[in-house]
Amino acid sequence: MTEWEAVIGLETHVELQTNSKMFCGCPVDFGDDPNTSVCPVCLALPGALPVPNEDAIEGILSIGDALNCTLTEHSLFYRKNYFYPDLPKNYQISQYTFPLCVDGRLEVDVDGEATTVGITRVHMEEDTGKSTHVGEGGRIHGADHTLLDFNRAGVPLVEVVTEPDIRSPEQARAYGMELQRIVRALGVSDARLEEGSMRFDANISVRPAGTEVLGTRTEVKNVNSLRSMQRAIAFEIERQIEVLESSGSIHQETRHWDEAAGVTRPGRTKEESEDYRYFQDPDLLPLQIDEAWRDRVVERRPELPAAKRARYRALGADQRTAELLVDAGDLAALYEGAVERGANARTVGIWLTGEVVRYLRSAGTDVGDTGLTAESLAELASMTDAGELSATAAKDVLAAVLAGEGAPRAVAEDRDLLQISDRSAIETEVAAVLDQHPEALERIRDGDTKPIGFLVGQVMRATGGKADPRMVQELIRGEANG
Amino acid sequence: MTDLADLTIAQARAGLRDGSFTSIDLLDAAQRRAAVSEPHLHAYLTIDREGAREAAVAADRSIADGDTRPLVGIPIALKDNMVTKGVETTAGSQILAGWTPPYDGTAVRRLREAGAVIVGKTNLDEFAMGSSTENSAYGPTRNPWNTDTVPGGSSGGSAAVVAVGSALGAFGSDTGGSIRQPASLTGTVGAKPTYGLVSRYGLIAFASSLDQIGPIAQTVPDAATLLEAVAGWDPLDATSFHGDVPAISRSLDAGVGGLRIGVVRELVGSGIEPDVLGATQATIDRLADAGADVVELSVPAIEYALSAYYLIAPAECSSNLARFDGVRYGLRVDGATTEEMMAKTRADGFGPEVIRRILLGTYALSAGYYDAFYGQSQRVRTLLRRDFAAAYDQVDVLVSPTSPSTAFEIGSKTADPYTMYLSDICTIATNLAGDPAISVPVGLGNDRLPIGFQIMAPALGEEVMFRVAAEVERGAAFVERAQLATSEVVTP
Numbered sequence: 001m002t003e004w005e006a007v008i009g010l011e012t013h014v015e016l017q018t019n020s021k022m023f024c025g026c027p028v029d030f031g032d033d034p035n036t037s038v039c040p041v042c043l044a045l046p047g048a049l050p051v052p053n054e055d056a057i058e059g060i061l062s063i064g065d066a067l068n069c070t071l072t073e074h075s076l077f078y079r080k081n082y083f084y085p086d087l088p089k090n091y092q093i094s095q096y097t098f099p100l101c102v103d104g105r106l107e108v109d110v111d112g113e114a115t116t117v118g119i120t121r122v123h124m125e126e127d128t129g130k131s132t133h134v135g136e137g138g139r140i141h142g143a144d145h146t147l148l149d150f151n152r153a154g155v156p157l158v159e160v161v162t163e164p165d166i167r168s169p170e171q172a173r174a175y176g177m178e179l180q181r182i183v184r185a186l187g188v189s190d191a192r193l194e195e196g197s198m199r200f201d202a203n204i205s206v207r208p209a210g211t212e213v214l215g216t217r218t219e220v221k222n223v224n225s226l227r228s229m230q231r232a233i234a235f236e237i238e239r240q241i242e243v244l245e246s247s248g249s250i251h252q253e254t255r256h257w258d259e260a261a262g263v264t265r266p267g268r269t270k271e272e273s274e275d276y277r278y279f280q281d282p283d284l285l286p287l288q289i290d291e292a293w294r295d296r297v298v299e300r301r302p303e304l305p306a307a308k309r310a311r312y313r314a315l316g317a318d319q320r321t322a323e324l325l326v327d328a329g330d331l332a333a334l335y336e337g338a339v340e341r342g343a344n345a346r347t348v349g350i351w352l353t354g355e356v357v358r359y360l361r362s363a364g365t366d367v368g369d370t371g372l373t374a375e376s377l378a379e380l381a382s383m384t385d386a387g388e389l390s391a392t393a394a395k396d397v398l399a400a401v402l403a404g405e406g407a408p409r410a411v412a413e414d415r416d417l418l419q420i421s422d423r424s425a426i427e428t429e430v431a432a433v434l435d436q437h438p439e440a441l442e443r444i445r446d447g448d449t450k451p452i453g454f455l456v457g458q459v460m461r462a463t464g465g466k467a468d469p470r471m472v473q474e475l476i477r478g479e480a481n482g
Numbered sequence: 483m484t485d486l487a488d489l490t491i492a493q494a495r496a497g498l499r500d501g502s503f504t505s506i507d508l509l510d511a512a513q514r515r516a517a518v519s520e521p522h523l524h525a526y527l528t529i530d531r532e533g534a535r536e537a538a539v540a541a542d543r544s545i546a547d548g549d550t551r552p553l554v555g556i557p558i559a560l561k562d563n564m565v566t567k568g569v570e571t572t573a574g575s576q577i578l579a580g581w582t583p584p585y586d587g588t589a590v591r592r593l594r595e596a597g598a599v600i601v602g603k604t605n606l607d608e609f610a611m612g613s614s615t616e617n618s619a620y621g622p623t624r625n626p627w628n629t630d631t632v633p634g635g636s637s638g639g640s641a642a643v644v645a646v647g648s649a650l651g652a653f654g655s656d657t658g659g660s661i662r663q664p665a666s667l668t669g670t671v672g673a674k675p676t677y678g679l680v681s682r683y684g685l686i687a688f689a690s691s692l693d694q695i696g697p698i699a700q701t702v703p704d705a706a707t708l709l710e711a712v713a714g715w716d717p718l719d720a721t722s723f724h725g726d727v728p729a730i731s732r733s734l735d736a737g738v739g740g741l742r743i744g745v746v747r748e749l750v751g752s753g754i755e756p757d758v759l760g761a762t763q764a765t766i767d768r769l770a771d772a773g774a775d776v777v778e779l780s781v782p783a784i785e786y787a788l789s790a791y792y793l794i795a796p797a798e799c800s801s802n803l804a805r806f807d808g809v810r811y812g813l814r815v816d817g818a819t820t821e822e823m824m825a826k827t828r829a830d831g832f833g834p835e836v837i838r839r840i841l842l843g844t845y846a847l848s849a850g851y852y853d854a855f856y857g858q859s860q861r862v863r864t865l866l867r868r869d870f871a872a873a874y875d876q877v878d879v880l881v882s883p884t885s886p887s888t889a890f891e892i893g894s895k896t897a898d899p900y901t902m903y904l905s906d907i908c909t910i911a912t913n914l915a916g917d918p919a920i921s922v923p924v925g926l927g928n929d930r931l932p933i934g935f936q937i938m939a940p941a942l943g944e945e946v947m948f949r950v951a952a953e954v955e956r957g958a959a960f961v962e963r964a965q966l967a968t969s970e971v972v973t974p
Binding site: 040043044045046047048049050051052079081083085088089090091146148275277278279281282283284285 | 563564565571573578581583584585587682683684685686687689690691717718719720721797798800801804805806807809810811820821824844847848849852856
């Protein structure tokens with residue numbers, strides 16, 4: 001049996017949330033009614049001309065920078081010519097030679113193992129409009145008519161192209177997640193796959209493990225989530241292996257992922273590959289990205305997710321907690337605020353990723369809409385660390401804090417939930433209980449540990465549940481051994 | 483009494499200022515002239531009576547308030563590839579029949595803001611592709627000097643209306659000679675500015691890297707005035723020049739004493755008709771007499787200019803004209819599928835010359851041919867720029883005939899596109915180089931039709947170019963007017 005190796009390259013399109021479109025002043029806004037965010041330029045009226053949006057270019061440069069790319073000094077705009085009704089000019093302004101960013105890499109963690117995915121290029125494009133085919137199952141062929149909305153036409157689009165470095169569906173997904181985190185951390189896009197502001201196309205081939213020659217690839221499109229990308233790639237790898245093992249051959253083609261059926265299906269086959277007749281756009285001058293501009297991009301680079309995770313881990317968070325916190329930006333802010341106020345980072349991390357996340361999920365709300373602040377979180381953490389609250393009491397206090405009922409100490413005092421953690425006070429209670437139950441103490445001394453729980457319970461009852469049970473137990477054991 | 487339609491812009495401006503007549507008077511005179519000439523010429527595609535009248539009334543009010551800006555109240559015509567808000571704009575093509583733009587191009591907006599009275603839209607070769615205005619989907623324009631001949635093209639309509647006085651000035655666009663060659667054939671002055679000096683925003687693109695809007699007028703100073711009104715940086719055109727506009731009209735009276743003038747050897751040899759060569763030589767002699775230092779020199783890459791042009795311009799047009807697909811505006815011919823609708827619309831909407839160039843350009847950009855055709859043409863362009871730069875190291879301006887011949891007969895070149903393409907042999911190189919050039923009438927040929935003289939200058943050299951042009955104009959003392967430049971009803 002041949003052992004197969006998958007070779008995967010990803011092309012990712014990210015819509016930039018700039019104030020205006022790539023080549024005109026129209027707002028980037030999809031909530032509007034159809035064809036309201038349009039002008040002569042993005043509708044390609046006769047005589048209209050494109051002018052590049054510097055914010056968008058800077059957004060692309062920031063992505064390239066975050067992906068460790070070289071930001072090029074001279075960059076060119078090209079026209080990619082093809083006819084399609086939702087492409088107003090019937091060419092797309094894109095890049096070909098001399099893209100804005102080249103030769104990058106992204107470190108991707110797959111099941112705790114660090115891998116590197118090479119980035120070939122990051123370049124600029126403009127989006128198309130949206131077609132809605134009415135009738136005949138929503139496909140262009142046989143549709144009764146087609147509705148066009150050009151609000152999206154001309155929205156800045158970034159294309160990130162990887163080297164064929166990815167070897168598994170899991171790695172592809174991890175890459176996608178990390179790219180999504182980076183784009184969000186940069187604040188250039190909300191990168192939502194469901195809404196199409198981030199889109200993945202996967203180029204997939206397989207070859208016998210240990211060989212160098214690339215197999216024929218297929219391109220899989222139409223994945224609407226990272227999960228479906230992983231599934232689609234896994235399916236396609238299996239499909240190709242099956243074909244090859246039954247002596248068939250792979251056709252270079254575009255295949256669409258059918259989420260419901262869980263399969264990829266061939267798209268419309270073309271007789272020959274499309275000739276886009278790329279040529280430098282004569283309406284746009286070569287872009288000069290001078291050193292000052294490049295420096296500015298690097299200076300403005302925020303702390304990227306990987307660096308943030310490393311910092312949280314250094315503070316004592318485990319990998320999963322660090323990931324969770326970094327992915328949920330508002331929790332990370334609370335985390336940092338509480339730690340800054342002197343709270344134990346590990347305790348804060350556990351509370352945030354445990355109780356707080358559970359509460360937010362069940363309440364279906366954002367942490368910003370609760371009463372939890374960095375101050376209150378720090379206070380809660382130091383109270384639990386100091387043994388002033390039992391685990392149960394702490395949960396109640398947190399719930400009250402989240403519900404906006406006040407600060408932790410005030411809530412705890414109000415509800416009489418503070419633990420007695422004064423050692424001498426508890427010693428007195430323990431001594432009293434042991435006096436009443438000498439037989440229990442004897443049994444413990446004989447090696448029977450069962451009565452410990454009984455004795456702890458007695459002390460807790462005597463203190464109205466406010467003694468720190470850990471301390472009580474410790475004292476009882478001390479007596480027994482002493 | 484002078485017919486107001488015979489005035490230059492400078493004269494009209496003086497009369498408006500001193501109250502001898504009003505903008506409405508000027509407009510009436512221009513429209514009377516149009517009423518007489520149009521049946522013979524077909525130079526206008528649209529005459530905007532209402533809009534023009536409103537603008538003239540507004541101008542008169544403004545003049546009464548002391549407005550002395552150079553174009554306020556002056557009747558101007560625009561080539562119909564310049565986008566005008568609310569006024570049908572067709573680019574001479576069936577595919578845009580009935581299209582009324584929702585916006586003004588930048589040059590148009592600047593003219594309106596300068597108080598100019600836009601009288602109408604002039605005929606052109608479809609999408610500015612041609613040298614005779616015979617390629618218009620709406621029928622040819624005729625030459626007012628002899629209606630059996632063409633007015634040149636593609637801005638033939640703009641040249642013809644200025645030649646007869648149905649507008650005091652006009653604008654055209656020049657991609658390979660489309661302003662200068664018709665100016666030459668109609669006895670008018672036509673200038674193609676430095677690439678980037680006038681915004682292309684709102685000029686329906688033929689070949690983006692070559693197209694420039696420029697003026698057509700009766701005199702060199704009028705052309706300078708028109709150009710000054712529209713020149714200057716535009717944030718809506720990324721290729722527009724972001725710097726100081728040359729002092730276009732500053733040196734009109736400075737003469738040519740001490741200037742070095744180069745005669746382009748490649749443009750005064752074979753292929754140029756003898757009477758054109760004769761008038762060219764006479765003009766050069768007068769410039770020398772006026773104190774210029776005249777030398778003959780070579781711009782070798784000119785030899786390849788025509789070939790390079792007929793790859794670059796079609797390549798760009800094949801992409802620029804892709805937007806005319808029946809989806810959003812203009813003609814739509816129904817089909818069973820979207821693709822079929824688009825294909826039918828384009829097949830029916832474009833004329834044969836446009837289709838020829840789209841095919842040529844599509845081929846030139848195709849995989850496997852790109853480098854041999856488009857790539858090679860771009861290298862020729864680099865060579866040309868280098869050769870021109872070397873020439874301008876030696877001289878201030880270059881001169882040549884504008885057109886190898888006077889106006890030719892309608893239909894005489896339509897059967898053979900290559901012969902037609904040769905009419906731009908003298909003008910094309912400056913477009914490829916991005917430099918300015920101007921045509922000034924200097925006399926009549928054996929056929930009693932006008933001959934134009936071309937002055938070329940380095941990029942942003944408009945000041946010296948207009949300075950020499952003004953001297954050429956004074957020396958030539960060309961006073962003849964076209965046969966149809968009359969308000970009397972005529973039967974030519």
